[in-house]
Amino acid sequence: MAKSLKAKQEYKNKIRLYKKYSQKYFEDSVSIISDYEFDLLKKEIISLEKKFNFDDPESPSRTLGFKPSKNFEKFPHRVKMLSLANAFDERDLINFEKKIINFLNLTKNFEFEYCAEPKIDGISASLTYKYGKLIRGLSRGNGEEGEDITINLKTIADIPHYIEQKDFPDDIDIRGEVFIQNNDFEKIKDSFANPRNAASGSLRQKDPKKTSKIPLKFVAYTFGFSSDQTIDKQTDFLIKLKKWGFKTSELNKKITGIKNLLSNHQKIEKKRFELNYDIDGIVYKINDFDLQKRLGFVTNAPRWAIAHKFSASKSVTEILNIDIQVGRTGALTPVAKVKSVNIGGVLVSNATLHNEEEILRKDIRIGDTVNIERAGDVIPHVISVDLSKRKKDSKKFIFPSNCPSCGSKTIKEFNSLTKKHDAVRRCTSEGFKCEKISIEKIKHFVSKDALNIDGFGKKIVQNFWEIGLIKLPHDIFNLNFERISKLDGWGRLSVDNLKKSIQKSKNISLDKFIFSLGIRHIGQENAKLLSEFLKKKENFFRLKNQNYIHELINIDGIGDTQINSLKMLFLICQNY
Numbered sequence: 001m002a003k004s005l006k007a008k009q010e011y012k013n014k015i016r017l018y019k020k021y022s023q024k025y026f027e028d029s030v031s032i033i034s035d036y037e038f039d040l041l042k043k044e045i046i047s048l049e050k051k052f053n054f055d056d057p058e059s060p061s062r063t064l065g066f067k068p069s070k071n072f073e074k075f076p077h078r079v080k081m082l083s084l085a086n087a088f089d090e091r092d093l094i095n096f097e098k099k100i101i102n103f104l105n106l107t108k109n110f111e112f113e114y115c116a117e118p119k120i121d122g123i124s125a126s127l128t129y130k131y132g133k134l135i136r137g138l139s140r141g142n143g144e145e146g147e148d149i150t151i152n153l154k155t156i157a158d159i160p161h162y163i164e165q166k167d168f169p170d171d172i173d174i175r176g177e178v179f180i181q182n183n184d185f186e187k188i189k190d191s192f193a194n195p196r197n198a199a200s201g202s203l204r205q206k207d208p209k210k211t212s213k214i215p216l217k218f219v220a221y222t223f224g225f226s227s228d229q230t231i232d233k234q235t236d237f238l239i240k241l242k243k244w245g246f247k248t249s250e251l252n253k254k255i256t257g258i259k260n261l262l263s264n265h266q267k268i269e270k271k272r273f274e275l276n277y278d279i280d281g282i283v284y285k286i287n288d289f290d291l292q293k294r295l296g297f298v299t300n301a302p303r304w305a306i307a308h309k310f311s312a313s314k315s316v317t318e319i320l321n322i323d324i325q326v327g328r329t330g331a332l333t334p335v336a337k338v339k340s341v342n343i344g345g346v347l348v349s350n351a352t353l354h355n356e357e358e359i360l361r362k363d364i365r366i367g368d369t370v371n372i373e374r375a376g377d378v379i380p381h382v383i384s385v386d387l388s389k390r391k392k393d394s395k396k397f398i399f400p401s402n403c404p405s406c407g408s409k410t411i412k413e414f415n416s417l418t419k420k421h422d423a424v425r426r427c428t429s430e431g432f433k434c435e436k437i438s439i440e441k442i443k444h445f446v447s448k449d450a451l452n453i454d455g456f457g458k459k460i461v462q463n464f465w466e467i468g469l470i471k472l473p474h475d476i477f478n479l480n481f482e483r484i485s486k487l488d489g490w491g492r493l494s495v496d497n498l499k500k501s502i503q504k505s506k507n508i509s510l511d512k513f514i515f516s517l518g519i520r521h522i523g524q525e526n527a528k529l530l531s532e533f534l535k536k537k538e539n540f541f542r543l544k545n546q547n548y549i550h551e552l553i554n555i556d557g558i559g560d561t562q563i564n565s566l567k568m569l570f571l572i573c574q575n576y
Contacts (some may be wrong), residue, residue, distance in 0.1 A: 004052060011048045011056070014041060019058050039086045039309055061299055072139075072147035072204075077126060078173060079224035081140045082300055084283060084307040093258050093284075096306045100286070103295060103303065111257050113287040115234040116264055117221055118251045119307050121278040122179030123199045125153060126224055130171050132163045139203065143300065152203050152211040153178070158218035160245040168244055173224035176246070178203060181276045184215040187523055190331060190424060195278055209557060213525050217277075220246035222285075233287045254287060261308070269310045273374070281309040313374040314383070315348070317341040319366055322353065322397055326405045326436035328444050329520050330427035334359060334399070336370070336382060343374045352379045356399040356412075357423045365394050403427035405436035431572040432472055439465050441518045445473045449524060450516030451505040455498050473516075476502060510537055520565045529557050544570035 018041055042060040049061060060083075087093050101110055124140040137153035138146035153159055156178065178199050185195040192198035202214040220241045222234070231237045235254045242248050251268060255261055265282055272279055286292055286304040295303040321337040334353040341348055351372045353359050362385060364370065369389040374380040403410055408429040412421040432438040443461045446453040453476070464470045467487075469479060479502070485495045508516075511531035515524050522530070533555050534540050543549045543566055552558050552566070 007048060007052050008054065011045065011052070011054050014045045014048070015056050015058050017041060018045060018060060039088075043086065043088075072149060074141070074145045075136065075138055075148055076145045077138065077141075077143070077224060081124060081126060081143050081146070081175070081224065082297065082302055083143065084305055085301050086281075087284075087306050087308045088311075090258065090262055093261060093306070093308065097258060100295060100303065104291070112291075113233075114255050114261060114284045115238070115287045116253045116255050116261065117238075117283045117285070118249050118268065118279040119281040119283050119309075120177045120179050120219060120249070121196050121280050122177040123196070123203055125149070125176060125178050125203075125218070127153065127159065127174045127176070128172075129163060129168070129174065132165075132168055134159070134161050147204075149203050151208045152205060153218075155208055155212035156216045156218050158247045163244050165244050167240075169226050169228040171225070171227035173226070174220050174241070174246065175222045175224055176218050176220035178216055178218050179277055180214065180216055182278070183276055188214065190329070213557065218247060219249055221248070229289070232289055234285050234289065234292075235287055237289075255284075265308055265310075272310065279310075281307050283307050313343050313380075314371055315341045315343045316369060316371055316386070317348075317351075319364065319368050319370055319382075322359075322364075322366055324400060324404045326403060326427055326434065326440070328437060328440035328518050330403075330429065330434070330437055332356075332400070332403070332410060332425045332427065335379070336364070338370070338372065341372070343372070343380060348372065348374065348380050350379055352381050354381065355423045356425050359397055359399065363396070365390070365397050367391050367394055399425065403429060403434060403436075406434035408434060430568065431575060438471070442470060442473055442476075444518045445516050446476065446505075447516075450512060450518075451508060452512075453498075453505045454501040455494065456501065477506075510534065510540065513537065514540065517569065519569050521561050522565060526558065526562055529555050544573070 021038055021041070045059055046061050048054055049059065085096070087096060097112065100112070101108065126138045126140070126146065127134055128136040128138075134150075134154070136148060137150040137159075139149055140146055154161060180195045180198045180202075182195060185192070185198055188198060192201060198214060199216060202211045202216060205211045221238070223229070223237070231240060235252070238248050238252055253264060255264055261282075261284060268279075268282060284306050286295065292302070292304040297303060317338040317340075319336045319338055323335045323337055325333045325335055327333060333355070336351040336353055338349060338351055351370075353364060358364075362382065364382060364385055367390075369386040371383045371386070372380045373383050401410055402408065406427065406429050408427050410425045410427055412423075412425050414421050427434055427437060429437060432441070439461060442465070443458050445451060446456040446461065456476075461470070464479075469483070470476060479498075481495050481499060484490050484498070485492060509531065511524070511527045514522065514530055515527040530540070530552070533552065534543075543552075546567075549563060549566060552563055553560075
């Protein structure tokens with residue numbers, strides 16, 4: 001009896017945590033714990049239910065997600081958008097297949113044909129097409145009803161508004177995942193916690209113009225309701241999706257046998273960090289639609305599909321120091337210098353701490369033993385601190401109130417949209433007075449998306465700065481090539497190539513030039529809007545006239561924030 005009561009209490013505690021994590025994940029797009037830990041929690045809850053016959057309406061065995069927000073109109077899904085059971089190892093896959101064989105009353109040696117598809121870490125969406133026209137797009141919501149986010153989904157270039165192929169069903173719900181690529185996220189990471197958060201937050205914007213500025217992608221993977229389904233297999237349906245104009249994953253594969261599933265899983269897991277988007281596992285679907293129909297569903301998941309999660313890319317190490325790095329916009333980013341540790345075959349010695357609030361929330365200190373995880377980011381991040389191993393003389397980390405590069409005051413700016421202060425602390429130095437900001441601005445100036453000066457990488461910028469060859473962006477056009485030719489690693493050919501690249505960079509489009517200046521709040525999209533309005537570079541330089549600059553308010557997507565940034569640019573330029 002005592003054992004059962006203890007298990008009941010443990011069960012209730014896990015349900016409470018699951019509800020808390022679910023609400024944050026589905027409603028706020030915030031992951032308090034890693035996906036791996038979240039999935040393990042679900043597994044533990046279901047295991048306790050089976051062992052002790054427990055039941056709770058908030059259990060993951062009974063719920064599909066979290067209630068849709070109040071921001072959008074709700075519509076029921078014609079076919080529920082169910083979650084998937086999870087597999088973590090070979091035994092889980094064997095049990096999954098065994099249950100299917102028993103349910104279908106097949107021989108033990110029966111081999112199923114599977115469609116293996118990457119599980120992209122994004123936001124699920126369902127698109128309703130009638131007679132080829134996109135009429136509605138819903139979020140997953142709680143699985144039974146979703147939010148009508150049609151107007152935002154229509155801003156995504158990967159989603160066709162009209163499909164003309166004659167074999168396209170008259171009435172169908174196409175399902176897929178909305179996500180953002182890692183290289184695109186890098187450009188907007190100051191505004192969002194992670195790529196999934198960026199996708200979710202963008203789709204829930206009330207203003208579709210704001211959504212359109214985020215480079216969202218859509219990959220289609222199945223259908224819900226369909227008025228005319230003549231295709232027999234999932235792999236054939238994926239081929240049709242591509243023919244109809246939808247993007248599908250290049251990693252989709254038809255596989256027979258568990259051993260081959262495991263082999264494919266290992267290959268994809270090894271290359272996951274080379275991909276330009278985040279995946280956290282592979283989904284296996286019985287390929288035959290007739291078998292899927294016979295298998296049907298349990299309470300909140302299909303019997304014919306399972307998600308084989310990747311192993312957690314985690315490890316335990318010690319924080320040796322916390323280094324504050326200063327970025328191009330003055331943002332102060334704390335980075336933990338840790339004892340080198342191998343995570344997924346990569347030797348890790350740095351872990352990002354994101355910002356001051358993250359350090360305070362997790363109470364991260366120098367000397368702490370920490371759990372770190374390498375997800376889709378190049379630099380891993382600290383998940384948690386092992387307080388049981390904290391040293392007695394440990395002291396709280398005090399975030400600098402002055403810039404470690406130039407000594408200027410640091411501030412957290414007030415965001416007029418969120419009515420809150422930003423999580424990021426910034427150096428208040430303007431122009432090129434702060435060394436670290438200056439170096440990062442020059443690195444941006446010569447980068448691929450800006451002037452695109454071949455052979456002028458980040459290390460070259462750093463080296464040239466240290467020896468006094470460059471201090472300002474325009475110094476690049478007055479380099480002492482004779483001096484450069486005498487430096488280690490530089491020969492006549494490499495110097496000539498650099499000369500040609502710099503000369504070539506003088507002839508770039510207006511939008512690339514504007515972007516190259518690294519103006520705060522003006523990224524590539526805003527640079528394009530400005531260049532379309534201004535037409536030529538002479539008009540750009542006319543913006544230093546206060547009367548002329550206010551005409552920019554007529555551009556959709558350009559507001560007071562961007563105009564003030566431009567004013568600051570020309571004010572700074574007067575001092576150089």
